[in-house]
Structure formats: structure tokens, C-alpha cells
Amino acid sequence: MKILICEDDTMTLKALEHKLKKEGYEIISAKDGKSACDILSEQNDIDLLLTDLHMPVLSGLELISFLRGKLQSNMPIVMLTRVGLEETVLQAFELGADDYITKPFNPDELAIRIKRLLLKNKSSL
Amino acid sequence: MNKRFIQLRFILNIVLITFISLIANLPVYPASEKESAELVLQRERDYEKRIIWGERFFSLHLDALALKQFERANKIKPGAYFPQYRIKQVTLRLNQSQNRFVSEFIFDFNKPGFLITALILVIVFSITSMVIALATALINRNNMMRAEKRKQYLLEEYQTMLVNYLFATEINQEFISKIKKISNNKFNRRILIDQMIDLSITLTGEEKEKLKNLYLLLGLDKDSYKRAMSRKWHIKAKGFRELAFMNIPSANKEIRRCLTSRNDILRMEAQFATIRLYPDNSFEFLEQLKKRYTLWEQLNVYETITFHQLNLPDFDHLLKSTNDSIVMFSLRMIRIFQLRNTFNTMLELLSHKSAEIRNQAIHVMGALKINDCLPQLKRIYKTETYENCLEIIKAIASINDESMLGFLKLVLDKEDDVQLQIEAAMAINKLGIKGSDTLNKLLTSDYKNYQIIVKHVLDKRIN
Known part of the structure; x- marks a missing residue:
């Protein structure tokens, strides 16, 4: 399973990469929304997008809307966000995000959520 | 002869x-x-x-x-x-x-010799100082660039090392000895602490515990403690933050002492550390605060409460504070966290000496849609300031209770101020069919010329 992680904070990105690699996923990472868009346009075999909502160049919301709108993809999307940004989260859900997790996050919880989403997506196909 | x-x-x-x-x-x-x-x-x-x-x-x-x-x-x-x-x-x-044209051209100013000598000395001194300053700046810049490069390199290395350590299933002794060796150097330790703080902000659960244990194992808590005890406020503030993030309550006394510091930033960091480190009496400082509790401080505390999902202080008790800024903060928090159980104390605030607090209390009651406060709001309307009267009408509109129709009609009828009339008409309009019927009746009424106000309120393009 291939996961695209889009996160501008290096430390968080490394932690996510490490945790998810350990869980057996293949990881592609992007440091901003624009690079993630490019990767998503070029690669069709990505199974899940894990994205931060606040990023430079292109925000997480724009990335979700690009994925759901332009690329017409049903790939599961998990958002990483801060506490207290409920409105943004609601906006993201409206745009088509599937789940979200708030920072600080428990890496085990994240792994479980991702696993659940991927399984759900696989069974629906 | x-x-x-x-x-x-x-x-x-x-x-x-x-x-x-x-x-x-x-x-x-x-x-x-x-x-x-x-x-x-x-x-x-x-x-x-x-x-x-x-x-x-x-x-x-x-x-x-x-x-x-x-x-x-x-x-x-x-x-x-x-x-x-x-x-x-x-x-x-x-x-x-x-013969000495060039030298004369430079030095012969047709002035007495001693003046020329003095001038030459001044010029030589200035040029020398300039050269020294330039050299120092260049060396410093070079050093800073080198330090930055080194920092970047170490950042990469430490991030990978820490992540590897945190997600490893077994404790790697080789890693421990390597990182211990690294942390012998003050500069390296500084970077390591920053990275660990960064990680502690992002992670929770088992990994965070592991991180804290590593922090203690490397003795980095002593560094943070030293910083917390520093005489320089900015170092002290950083020390407080590190201890707070790593959950190490060693500098308790110093943190509490700084809760009343004159320095805004230091005071805020002490407040933040107190909230994080001492959950049992984390908001005690709000009761002791004699100074004005600035909006910036309020915002910081609010952010800390929400970000770390901390238990809320007893705002009902804080509403009785003699410090008006604390009362204002409590009212704001009551509105945000929808604490309706503080209603009785808020009612008492309607007779507070500060008009600003009364205004905020009215606003909060309206925002929380507390119907029970309506008779009290009606009662104080006559004696309130203009701004508070406006707030009362807005609160009534927000609570949206049909029983207030008579009062609102009275305001629309008796008040001379157009803004109050508009707010009252808007409040009536919010009451649903009964309200809009009332407004339509008023529109055709010959009793008083409400037409402009009612038309304005009913105009969907405006409201």
C-alpha cells in the first residue's frame, strides 16, 4: 500500500514516515501542497493521502479539492490538524476528506485509523 | 656792492x-x-x-x-x-x-601643523576602527553561517536518530551511547533539546513518554532548569517553556515567583508552565493576579487550554474576582465553552460597577441564550448606558423569546434613537411569524411613522 504524506514540518514528516513505514506501507512525501498535487497527477497507484491542513504554496483544503475535483479520485484522505480548528475541519469534510487527527497525535492511533480507512476502501471497491 | x-x-x-x-x-x-x-x-x-x-x-x-x-x-x-x-x-x-606634489596635495591644507597632525590621527583611527569592525562583522557572519550549516546538518541527523529511537521496538544501547557522546557538547545539546521539544509538541502516548525518559537520561532537564534559573529573562522564559513541554516540575518555585513578573513575556511563560505542570491548581494565579490581565495573556491561556485539552478553571468563582480583567476573561471563556451553570453569578454582574463588565455579561447571556435572564435585562434597560441598552436588545434578539415582543414594541415606540429602534425591529423580526406579522402591522399603522425602519429591517438585501 502506498501512502502520500504531505506535511511541511520536517520533524512531524519524519515521525510519520517512520511510523507508517514500520507499519509496512510504502511512503511518498511532499513538503507542500503543490508538490503533492504534482505527485498525485503523475502517480495513479497511491492508496491514501495523509495531509496537513496548513501548508505553504497550496493548503490542505486546496489539495483535497484538487484531488476530489480535478482528479475525481476516491482515494481516502486523512487530515492532520491542530485543536481548535473545527471550522476548517468541517470545511475539509465538506470537500471530501474522510478522517482527521489532531496534533499532538498518538502514532498508534493514526496507524489504526489509516488501516481502517484502507480496509474500508478496499472492501468498497 | x-x-x-x-x-x-x-x-x-x-x-x-x-x-x-x-x-x-x-x-x-x-x-x-x-x-x-x-x-x-x-x-x-x-x-x-x-x-x-x-x-x-x-x-x-x-x-x-x-x-x-x-x-x-x-x-x-x-x-x-x-x-x-x-x-x-x-x-x-x-x-x-x-617635488612632493602628491603628499602635499593630501596633507597641505594651509592649516597649522598640529591641526593637520590631529586630523591625520583621527582619520587613521577611523579607518582602522572601520577595518576592524568590518573584519569582525565578516568573521561573525562567517561563524554564524558555519554554525547555521552545522545546525542544519545536526538537525537532520538528530531528527533521524530521535525518530529511529522513538519507533524502535527495543532500546538500542548503541544509540544511547552515541547520543550521550553527542550531548557532551553544549551546542549539540541545545539543538537536541529543540528537536525534542518539537517532537513533544507533535506526539502523544508511548512515544512522548519515551522522549521524556530520554530527556532525563541525557540530563537535559538540568540544562532546562539552569536556563529557568538564569538572570536573563529571555533565557529564563525558554527554560520555563522547555520544562513545561517536557513536563518536568523542578523549577516550581521560580515559575511561581515569575507569575507576577513585570515582564509580560516572562509572566506569560510562567503562566503557561504553571498550567501545564501543576494541573491541580494550574489557574490559581488568576485569583492572585493584581495587574491587568492583558488580551494577549488571555489568548495564550485560551490556546493552552484548547490545545492541551486541559480542565477548565472554576470560572464561576473567578467571576467574583476584584480584578476586572479577570472577570472579563472569565466571561469570554464562559461564552466560548458554553458554561451555562454560571448563570446566577452572571446575573449578579448585571449590577457590577463597571459598564464594560455589565455589557460583556449581557452579551454572554445572549450568546448562551439564557431565557431566565430576560426579566432582569428588561428591568435594567432603563438605567443602563446607551451601549448596554443596544447589547440588551441584541441579547433579547439572540435569545429569541416571544414573551419579549411587548417590550421590543415598547422600545421601538418609545425610543428616539434610530439604532435602538432598528435593533428592536430586528429582534421582533427574529421572533418568527408572530414577529413578522407585528412588523407588517406596524408598516401599515398610522399611529407613528415606523415605515422607514421596518422597511429597512424587512429588506432581505440588507439584513
Whole structure:
């Protein structure tokens, strides 16, 4: 399973990469929304997008809307966000995000959520 | 005989003239000689003048001008020694200046020597200082760039190391000894602490515990403690933050002492640390605060509460604070966290001496849609300030209770202020069908001309 992680904070990105690699996923990472868009346009075999909502160049919301709108993809999307940004989260859900997790996050919880989403997506196909 | 007489007469004339001249102190010259004596006098004055000017120019090192003056003086008195002596000196100086044109061009300002020397010293000193400053700046910049490069390199390395450690299933002793070796250096330790703080903000659960244990194992808590005890406020503030994030309550006394610090940033960091580190009495400082609790501080505490999902303080109790800014903060928090159980204390605030607090209390009651406060709001309406009256109408509109229709109609009818009338009409409109019916009736009523206000309120393009 291939996961695209889009996160501008290096430390968080490394932690996510490490945790998810350990869980057996293949990881592609992007440091901003624009690079993630490019990767998503070029690669069709990505199974899940894990994205931060606040990023430079292109925000997480724009990335979700690009994925759901332009690329017409049903790939599961998990958002990483801060506490207290409920409105943004609601906006993201409206745009088509599937789940979200708030920072600080428990890496085990994240792994479980991702696993659940991927399984759900696989069974629906 | 006649010839002898003439000779005698001539001699007598001369004797007489000489005598009279002596008496009159006049030069004893005949008419033509007098003229020549005046000429001599004139030349003497001219000579003196040339010498004086020549000397002036000479002392000012205006050699060309001095030479001219002395040459004229020499023409007037060709045999005089002094002009010739000066001509020699000036010519010598002029020759020297021609030979040393460049140096003279730089140094000869036609000023006294000591001034030139002083100026030269000042210039040399300035240039030297400038060169030293420039060199220092360049060296510093170079050092900073090197430090930054090193920091970047270490950041990458430490991030990978820490992540590897945190997600490893077993504790890697090799890693522990390697990281211990690294943390011997103060600079490296600093970077390591920053990275660990970064990670502690992002992660929770088992990994965070592991991170804290590593922090303690490397003795980094001692570094943070030292910083917390530093005399410099900015270092102290950083120390507080590190201890708070790593959940190490060692600097308790110092943190509590700084809760009343005059320094806003330090005080805020102490508040943040207190909230994070001492959950049992984390908001105790709000009760003790005598100073104005700034909006910035309020925002920080609010952010800390939400970000770390902390238990809320007893805002009901804080509403009774003598510090108005604390009361305002409590009211804001009551609104945000929808704490309706504080209603009774909020009612008491409607008779608070501060109009601003009364206004905020009315606003919060409206925002929380507390119906029970309506009779009280109605009662105080007459005695309130204009701003608070507006807030009361807005609160009533927000609570949206049909029982207030009569009161709102009264406001619309009795008030002269258009803004109050508009707010009242808007509140009526919010009451649903009953409200809009009332407004439509008022629109056709001849009793008073409400038409403009009601039309404005009913205009969907505006409201």
C-alpha cells in the first residue's frame, strides 16, 4: 500500500514516515501542497493521502479539492490538524476528506485509523 | 656792492628757513625735496605693508602669495635683508612642495601643523576602527553561517536518530551511547533539546513518554532548569517553556515567583508552565493576579487550554474576582465553552460597577441564550448606558423569546434613537411569524411613522 504524506514540518514528516513505514506501507512525501498535487497527477497507484491542513504554496483544503475535483479520485484522505480548528475541519469534510487527527497525535492511533480507512476502501471497491 | 648784498641776503634767507623749519619740526628741504621725502615715506609704508602681508601668507603656508609680497618688498628696498631671506625660504618651500606634489596635495591644507597632525590621527583611527569592525562583522557572519550549516546538518541527523529511537521496538544501547557522546557538547545539546521539544509538541502516548525518559537520561532537564534559573529573562522564559513541554516540575518555585513578573513575556511563560505542570491548581494565579490581565495573556491561556485539552478553571468563582480583567476573561471563556451553570453569578454582574463588565455579561447571556435572564435585562434597560441598552436588545434578539415582543414594541415606540429602534425591529423580526406579522402591522399603522425602519429591517438585501 502506498501512502502520500504531505506535511511541511520536517520533524512531524519524519515521525510519520517512520511510523507508517514500520507499519509496512510504502511512503511518498511532499513538503507542500503543490508538490503533492504534482505527485498525485503523475502517480495513479497511491492508496491514501495523509495531509496537513496548513501548508505553504497550496493548503490542505486546496489539495483535497484538487484531488476530489480535478482528479475525481476516491482515494481516502486523512487530515492532520491542530485543536481548535473545527471550522476548517468541517470545511475539509465538506470537500471530501474522510478522517482527521489532531496534533499532538498518538502514532498508534493514526496507524489504526489509516488501516481502517484502507480496509474500508478496499472492501468498497 | 649790490652783488655782495644779494649773496648776503641769500645766505640770510637759508638761515632763516632752516631756523623756521627746525622750529616747525619740518624736514629742511626745499619744495622739490619735500615731494621726494613724501615719496620715500610712501615707499616705506608700502614696504612695511608688503612685509606684514608676506608674513601673514607665510605663516598660513600660502607660499605663492607670500613670495609675491616679499618680491614686491624687495623691489621697494632692494638692499633689505629680510625680504631676501624670506624669498629664499619661500622658494625653498615651493620647490619642496613641487617635488612632493602628491603628499602635499593630501596633507597641505594651509592649516597649522598640529591641526593637520590631529586630523591625520583621527582619520587613521577611523579607518582602522572601520577595518576592524568590518573584519569582525565578516568573521561573525562567517561563524554564524558555519554554525547555521552545522545546525542544519545536526538537525537532520538528530531528527533521524530521535525518530529511529522513538519507533524502535527495543532500546538500542548503541544509540544511547552515541547520543550521550553527542550531548557532551553544549551546542549539540541545545539543538537536541529543540528537536525534542518539537517532537513533544507533535506526539502523544508511548512515544512522548519515551522522549521524556530520554530527556532525563541525557540530563537535559538540568540544562532546562539552569536556563529557568538564569538572570536573563529571555533565557529564563525558554527554560520555563522547555520544562513545561517536557513536563518536568523542578523549577516550581521560580515559575511561581515569575507569575507576577513585570515582564509580560516572562509572566506569560510562567503562566503557561504553571498550567501545564501543576494541573491541580494550574489557574490559581488568576485569583492572585493584581495587574491587568492583558488580551494577549488571555489568548495564550485560551490556546493552552484548547490545545492541551486541559480542565477548565472554576470560572464561576473567578467571576467574583476584584480584578476586572479577570472577570472579563472569565466571561469570554464562559461564552466560548458554553458554561451555562454560571448563570446566577452572571446575573449578579448585571449590577457590577463597571459598564464594560455589565455589557460583556449581557452579551454572554445572549450568546448562551439564557431565557431566565430576560426579566432582569428588561428591568435594567432603563438605567443602563446607551451601549448596554443596544447589547440588551441584541441579547433579547439572540435569545429569541416571544414573551419579549411587548417590550421590543415598547422600545421601538418609545425610543428616539434610530439604532435602538432598528435593533428592536430586528429582534421582533427574529421572533418568527408572530414577529413578522407585528412588523407588517406596524408598516401599515398610522399611529407613528415606523415605515422607514421596518422597511429597512424587512429588506432581505440588507439584513
